[in-house]
Amino acid sequence: MMEKNVEERVKELIVLKITNKLSEEQSKELDELRKIPGVNLFIEKMTKEYLVEEIKVIKKLDERKSLVWDSMRPGIEFRKKVLTLWQRVAIAASFVIVVSGGVYLYFNMTRNNDPVVAGKKQDLLQQDILPPEGTAILTLADGRKVALDGKQNPALANQGGSSISNESDGLVYKQGEAAKEVLNTVTTPRGVMFSVTMADGTRAWLNTASSIRYPAAFTGSERRVTITGEVYFDVAKDAKRPFIVMADNSEIRVLGTQFNVNAYSNEPSVRTTLVTGKVEVGMPAINDKAVLKPGQQARAQRGDAALALIKNADLEEVTGWRNDKFVFQGEGASIQDIMKQLQRYYDIDVEYQGKIPDDHFVAIMPRSLPISRILQVLQKTERIKFRIDDRKVIVMP
Numbered sequence: 500m501m502e503k504n505v506e507e508r509v510k511e512l513i514v515l516k517i518t519n520k521l522s523e524e525q526s527k528e529l530d531e532l533r534k535i536p537g538v539n540l541f542i543e544k545m546t547k548e549y550l551v552e553e554i555k556v557i558k559k560l561d562e563r564k565s566l567v568w569d570s571m572r573p574g575i576e577f578r579k580k581v582l583t584l585w586q587r588v589a590i591a592a593s594f595v596i597v598v599s600g601g602v603y604l605y606f607n608m609t610r611n612n613d614p615v616v617a618g619k620k621q622d623l624l625q626q627d628i629l630p631p632e633g634t635a636i637l638t639l640a641d642g643r644k645v646a647l648d649g650k651q652n653p654a655l656a657n658q659g660g661s662s663i664s665n666e667s668d669g670l671v672y673k674q675g676e677a678a679k680e681v682l683n684t685v686t687t688p689r690g691v692m693f694s695v696t697m698a699d700g701t702r703a704w705l706n707t708a709s710s711i712r713y714p715a716a717f718t719g720s721e722r723r724v725t726i727t728g729e730v731y732f733d734v735a736k737d738a739k740r741p742f743i744v745m746a747d748n749s750e751i752r753v754l755g756t757q758f759n760v761n762a763y764s765n766e767p768s769v770r771t772t773l774v775t776g777k778v779e780v781g782m783p784a785i786n787d788k789a790v791l792k793p794g795q796q797a798r799a800q801r802g803d804a805a806l807a808l809i810k811n812a813d814l815e816e817v818t819g820w821r822n823d824k825f826v827f828q829g830e831g832a833s834i835q836d837i838m839k840q841l842q843r844y845y846d847i848d849v850e851y852q853g854k855i856p857d858d859h860f861v862a863i864m865p866r867s868l869p870i871s872r873i874l875q876v877l878q879k880t881e882r883i884k885f886r887i888d889d890r891k892v893i894v895m896p
Contacts, residue, residue, distance in 0.1 A: 509538060628870040628890060630690035631846045635705070637670065640681035640715070647685070647693060658683060659715035661698045669694030669702075678716035686710040687728070689846035692820075697724075700735035701742060706820050708763070708843045729761045731821055734776075746771075749799045752779045758791075759817050765839060768798040768807075772817045782806050823866045825873075831859030834883055834894060841892070845870050848891040855896055858882050 512529045515521040521529070532538050635647040640659070645652050647665060655663035660678035664671045670685065670693070678698070687693050687705045696702045698716045705711060709728025717740065725745040734742045736755030744751040746762035749769040756776025762769045771780045773791040780797035781788035787806045789797050796812035799805075819826030825840055837860060838849045844866060860880075864873050874885040874892065886893040 505532065505535060505538070506541065508532065509541060513542060628845050628847055628887065628892075630707075630844055630866075631688065633688040633691050635685055635687045635691055635693035638684040638686065640683060661715045663715075669696060671696040672698040672715060674698035674716045678718050680714040680716060680718045682712055683715050684710060684712040689843055697722075699737060699740075699742075702733045704731040704821060706730070706843075726760060726762060728763055729759070729820070731757070731759045731818065733757045747799075748782055748784060748801060748804070749797075750781045750783055752781070753777070761817075763839075763843070767802070768800045770796055770798050770817075772796040772812050772814065774814060774818070780806070819863075820866075825862065825864040825866060827860060827862045829861075831861040833857065833859055834877075837862070837877070838892070838894060841870060841873065846890065850891055850893045851895075852893055853896045855894060856882050 509529070509532055512521065512525055512532070515525060516529070533542070637645040637647055637655075639645065645655065645665075647670060649665060651665055655665060657675075658672075659681035660675040661672045662675065664673070672695075685693060685695050685705065687707055687709050689708045692707055693705045694702060695705070695711060695713070697713055699722055701722070703711055703713075703724075703726075706729035709726065709730055711724055711726045711730055713724040714722075720740060721743055722737070722740050723743045723745065727746075730744075732742075732744065732753075734753050734755050734757070738754055742753045742755075744753075744760060746760050747764075747769045749760075749762070749771060751758070751760065751771050753776065756778055757774040758776075758778050759772045759774065760769070761772075771778065771791070773793050773795055775793055777790065777792070779788055779790050780799070782799050782804065785804050785806070789806055789808050791797055791808075794810075794812055794814060796809040796817070798807040798809065800807065813828050816826045816828045825837070825844075827837065834855060835851075841847065842849050847870070858880075860877065862877075864876070870892070871887065874887075878884055884895045886895070
């Protein structure tokens with residue numbers, strides 16, 4: 500059994516490690532303490548208890564989140580980066596902001612403390628904006644529109660020989676015998692995400708401000724869909740009928756796999772990122788194509804019509820939206836890139852005033868919060884300022 504003074508010292512050092520305040524000397528001290536019998540088990544137990552309590556608080560913040568997003572997590576396999584237990588604790592409990600100029604800010608979102616950067620305290624933003632509480636819309640082959648609010652609708656009884664269930668975790672198609680290929684479209688407004696399980700069993704998760712056009716029943720030699728915005732696919736395997744996704748200037752061919760496609764019109768390229776399996780990404784206009792392996796990303800540039808291959812894409816960053824987070828990692832994101840995502844999610848207008856710094860921010864930020872909380876933390880880096888005016892966010896140096 501550990502001595503009481505050893506236990507207390509280990510606790511102190513672990514808290515410093517979790518909050519990234521552990522010095523090099525203290526790290527060496529902790530390594531020495533680990534050699535004492537029972538210390539490693541104590542550290543593991545303490546960390547798990549801490550993580551459980553933090554997660555309980557975070558779940559309370561996420562009560563507005565649709566049940567569909569809880570069903571997404573099991574199918575994701577992150578191969579780019581394996582987070583340590585300490586990183587998982589820190590991410591679960593906090594915002595983490597790093598600016599390219601070297602400013603680091605740790606802000607525990609589950610406490611009521613008001614952090615101070617460089618000794619200066621800043622006021623909260625005076626107004627606030629929550630994500631809009633709209634619903635996804637299904638446009639049927641005959642042009643009728645159905646709000647996907649979880650309620651059953653007679654119009655869903657038969658579409659091209661398929662029955663449609665408007666369930667709590669998304670839209671589900673079941674293909675019948677007398678099937679014919681009629682096209683349906685699901686569209687998500689800003690601030691809303693949705694899931695569609697197509698007649699072949701393929702499931703598609705739509706990010707905010709996105710759409711997918713697909714047959715109510717697949718009857719031909721291929722399965723072809725068209726998207727805008729951002730969609731994550733888990734494609735049902737069918738070796739005889741390839742699954743094809745059309746996204747702006749890209750054509751993506753798969754047999755059975757999981758991948759993410761970002762085709763927002765205000766992004767410079769269509770980005771296809773492979774999570775598992777294999778996909779072929781082509782640009783028909785220039786007759787170019789690339790076959791991706793898991794963890795790779797193809798970028799089809801809009802302006803110069805070129806196809807680039809990124810061999811080590813950050814899967815956690817690409818699929819962060821599925822876990823209801825804004826994730827900016829690696830080299831970080833400019834404030835303009837961050838504001839694009841906030842704009843799509845919170846349904847805001849963005850205005851830039853003055854010379855905006857070209858810093859890059861590395862950040863992990865929950866999407867379940869009002870926008871003022873996110874802007875407040877970014878503002879505390881003292882590199883950028885914000886003002887909220889109705890549903891407009893003004894960005895200033």
